[in-house]
Amino acid sequence: MNIASTIFSNLLAGDPREGRTLWLPPQDSNLAVNSDLMFWWINIICYFFFIGIVIALVILVVKYRMKKDRPFRTDGPLHHLPLETTWAVVPLLIVIFIFYFGFRDYLNFMTPPKNSYEIAVTAQKWGWLFKYPNGATSDDLYVPTGRPVKLSMRSSDVLHCCYIPDFRVKKDLVPGRYSYLWFQTDDVTPEGWGHNLFCAEYCGTGHSNMNRKVYALAQPEFDAWLTAQSQWLDKIPEEELYFRAGPKLYARCQQCHSLDGTKGIGPSWKGLWARVSGGEGGDGKFVDGTGYQSQIGAGKQYQTPEDYIRSSILNPGEHVVAGYANAMPSFKGQLNDKGIDAVIGFMKHMDEFDTKGKYLKEVPPAPKVSMK
Amino acid sequence: MTTLQSQPNHAGDAHGADGAHDGAHGSAEHAKYPFLQHHFDTPHHQFDSAKLGMWLFLATEVLFFGGLFVAYAVLRNRFPEVFSYSSHYLDTIMGGINTCVLILSSLTMALAVRFAQTNRKTGLIICLILTFMGAIGFMVIKYFEYSHKIHDNLVWGTTFYVPPHDAAGELEAKELSVAPTTSITLNPVNPAVFAVPTLAPTPAVDASAIKQASRAPAGMATPTQMAKAEGLPTGEHDPSFAHPATHLVDKKMPANSHVFFAIYYAMTGLHGVHVLAGMVVIAWLLKRAIRGDFSSDYFTPVDVGGLYWHIVDLIWIFLFPLFYLIH
């Protein structure tokens, strides 16, 4: 058991933390403690019954093998009421105890403390958006240590599920409803490491890549990060916007929009600007049959290409490019004007980035933006 | 386990009495009754089995509709105001007439069974025809109801909020692409058709559609109609309800009123399908009755078909108050 656990824990490369066992990852939240205790108790009960049953089976099979020479023995009992009642009732008693303890801890999991620090979570295909009380947003989840954190979550398209294994917490995000999750972690996440945050409810193509990291910071670091995070976009001068903010924002788009021309859930951004501004690449078509040229331009529905891009970000369903499903969620309320400008600038200067969205020229020394 | 031989009155034996086959007796019965299948022993045996089978089938029917009844209960429990409001758009009188029609056809069906049991062929045929007429009558009335609702734009889905009788409305209906007209043409090759944007959010379109509707779009709401719509809807006889999409100019319409019609079409629609199936069954019975298959010995199909027809009636007996009789 111990050997095995050490083997497996070594196999899990790069995890600097102690306490991983063969069965469970380290406990990094207050809820994990009881949950694991329960888990181990049930395991022990299972080991007991399983091993007992297997041993009994082996003995029975060996002892009562049919002997060719002797006739059938028919002296076995047909039934034994007390015995049968016993093994009907005993398991019941055991599981009722298990139920009780599980239930007690579950209530705790279901009721976030009043004083908890609340973070708004929006999930959509296929990413997470975390909004903090001061209006800052982030793609990875940053939480302060030493105090209960409450996630109030909603999904803007299909079912998703927020799952943080190290914290032993999980909850579905149901469109049309708010759902809640809380935990408290007391130990700061080691440098260069992050807890996994998975989407555990199947949500389509990007389901398995809809995972983020969770970083637990001590309160002071957290506050520092929070202020920086809330202003990072404003701090960037307009002319540097596209190569500083662009790639970061593109991280939210890369699930569907490639930069190397491969057709994803959505159209690739390679040569996108040329297409929409009527340059080479020809006159693309929309699902409703109309072409870019008939939509974009002075006096048309979209005065300028920028206008079209902007409305496609805020209101994607309005004009869907032919050959693609209307699958893009609206980024209304998630991307302010400056963010949109950054994205548009990113598209305009596509040639200055590689196919992963990395800026090819060297980035001039930036104003202090801590993005961990 | 006591043995059959030692205890003739054993429960299982008693059961055996009605469900048993013992060779000699069986063969004699088979000679006597041509309709008797080889694995049954007596007509009684066969009849009982058929009855049990049918009742099991009826149980599945109950559960089949049960799902919808549960959905109804959940929705009504969540939007009570919607149900009490929207039900006024339904025509209680028509519904009542339909109920009576179904009950009468049920009665004729029950009588048909009796005539079959008593070897009165003409009576049987007449009753079956009457039942069939009842079914037709029901469907005709339902057709009028449906077409009226659809004309009034009292439909399911987002189209409920889109006035269909002006160009703008038509256009918007297309954009929302949730109108049955656009989605019925299932063209699986083109996934775009399938991506019905229920959740791929199109807020501007959505909200504006509703707004415009409530602003009573061009050519629809004359001041008089607006005035009419001020008051609480008071049922079908109120002329304001005769006008297309009046509900859209009604300031008192609660949110999500379309939900009522969604479940209404779902349940009555499924029931309608069952009525059609019942018509097929009755027609088949009629054919056999005319051919003279049935007698006091053998009327199982009539009886079983009758059971099916009664369950259709039974379900309507509950649908009627649940949709038409909400005050």
Added chain:
Amino acid sequence: MSHTATTSHETGGKTPGAHPIVGHLVPTWLLVFVGTSLLMLTVITVAVRYIDIGEFNIVVALGVALVKATLVCLFFMHLRWDRSFNTLVFVVSVVLVLLMMAFLIMDTNQYHDTQFDGNAPNAESTLQANAPGAPVARFKPYSP
């Protein structure tokens, strides 16, 4: 299963004469009587719809429906004379539906407050849709 056996003798499988060898013969007058009473009940329940007796409207409506259903089952569908096992099958199915209904009502009532009234995914936009009849996103904060 002995009760089924006794009912089988009730159904008069063996009784001679014009009476069919199987099934039960329901007198015409009874059928007609049941039919007419069903029509009566329909008229009554329609009439009650126009009177406002608050909660009792639905109670009366469903009560009458229940009576009608029972009549149909007992007499039109011969359950009155049929094997009790058939009745059991039917009743069980109804019970299951009611059970499901009870559980689901219980459940939805619990999380009702965390639900939007329609157009949920775009709550912000619908909040601005202030037109009458527009689905309004209402969110009561959840208090455990």
Added chain:
Amino acid sequence: MTTINLSQPLDTAARPDNYITHTRGFMSWAFTLDHKRIGVMYLVSVLVSFFVGGVFALLVRTELLTPGQTIPGVTADVYNHFFTLHGAIMVFLVIIPSIPAALGNFIMPIMLGAKDVAFPRLNLFSYYLWIFGALFTVSSLLLGGFDTGWTFYTPYSTTTPAGGVIPALTGVFILGFSSIFTGLNFIVTVHKLRPPGMTWFRMPLFLWAIYATAIIQVLATPVLGITLLLLIVERAFNIGIFDPSMGGDPVLYQHFFWFYSHPAVYIMILPAMGIISELISVHAHRHIFGYKFIALSSIAIAIFSFLVWGHHMFISGQSPLLNTLFSLISFSVAIPSAVKVFNWMSTLYKGNIVLNTPMLYALAFLVLFTIGGLTGIHLATLNTDVHLHDTYFVVAHFHYVMMGSALIGMIGGLHHWWPKITGRMYNENLGRIGCITVFIGFNVTFFTQFFLGSQGMPRRYYDYQPEYQIYHVISTIGSYIMASGFLLTAYYLLASLFGGRLAPANPWGGRSLEWQCASPPPFDNFSTQPRVGDCYDFSAIRWDEKEQGYVVDRALDPTLNPNLAAKNSH
């Protein structure tokens, strides 16, 4: 199928006219009303589907060998289609019909002592419904496939661009009705076609299990029907009952779906339990221990199965109140399960155990079902389920129950009744090897996934963190071992059709009625009405060298010979 016996001449002395040779030609099979032939057709169809589903399983496992793409061309989308098809095929086309429709159809009426099922035409009809359902489901592949997972959770299933969703839903809808009609048929058969002496408490336990299953099939499946219907109209016409943006509620769909699909789990496992009761008592040549408890526990499970569906939704937004209720009720299933396991074990006590292939499968079932059942406790417990839900722990758990128990039981039963169905004996040694290979492969594949899950690996993942790879590699290797075991099994079973020695009427020494008619059985099962004794009393069984099988000395059976019963009553 007729080629089975055409392949080699039969000495009509040893093999009188049977259901295979009774009539010949394709039509005589396609339009047969004989429950045996329908059962065989089901069997073939189910096994073919099992092969297809298995191929998809191997594709899934292989794809998961490395993070990201492993098989060239298998993108995330393709992978999603793969696991969806694997799930849908295995659940709706294989496991659910495997035992009741295939083996049940063949064995049940004979075991009961009936000439046929109550409604032979309905029986054939439900077979063709199965065929149509299967065709629809497969045809969805041509129309763009469906990547919704076998659970069809909305809103994803109503919004996914995949084109084949509606055909697939229709297919499953039809399959549901096939299942309903089979169940209906069986209930009536058990109620009405029992010969004199076949009292309720003298029915073989397999029949009790089939009866309990039929109850669930009849009462639960319609709800699936209406659910899928609502989903279809939802997707096609956006009617909005499940759509939050229309005031609907996705959790409502989950309730509807699991109200069927949890009982469905018992549709899968109950008949397997019935088979195990037969296998253990016959191959241990020992009267089943605690007959009534086992019989009634089947009914108890059937009843409980309708009250626990919510334990699939503990973290899905179902209210804490119902989570608590459902968790509590779910635990009650532990009682009948425990009763069965312990009674089977005590059946071995003072038995005369022969370790041939069916018995090995029975023992494998006992071990695997124990693991599957015990890990159920982790998932029924509220707080541990929060961590384990929707992880590979769940995957492992339900594979232990649905495959390790239901399918292993089915294959055990297949070996048990193979001589009766085909009239041929298979190679016993190869059988043992095959069984052991499958058993080892299975545990390597799925026990690893328990660790994988509790370490936090969510299910339905195409790509995963590198730290999980080691588990995936082990699991995939296991799946290959298992596959080789199944291929071996397929080989020697097929070989037995052509080369296998003719089977005696009673190769194992069973007492239930199917062992009293020749193998393969004659067209109308029993020329003379068999006299029903205690089908678990092996005191009257004798091995016969000439017959190379067992014979029943009916005079020695206390239940058929009262004055004997007086003498040795135990």
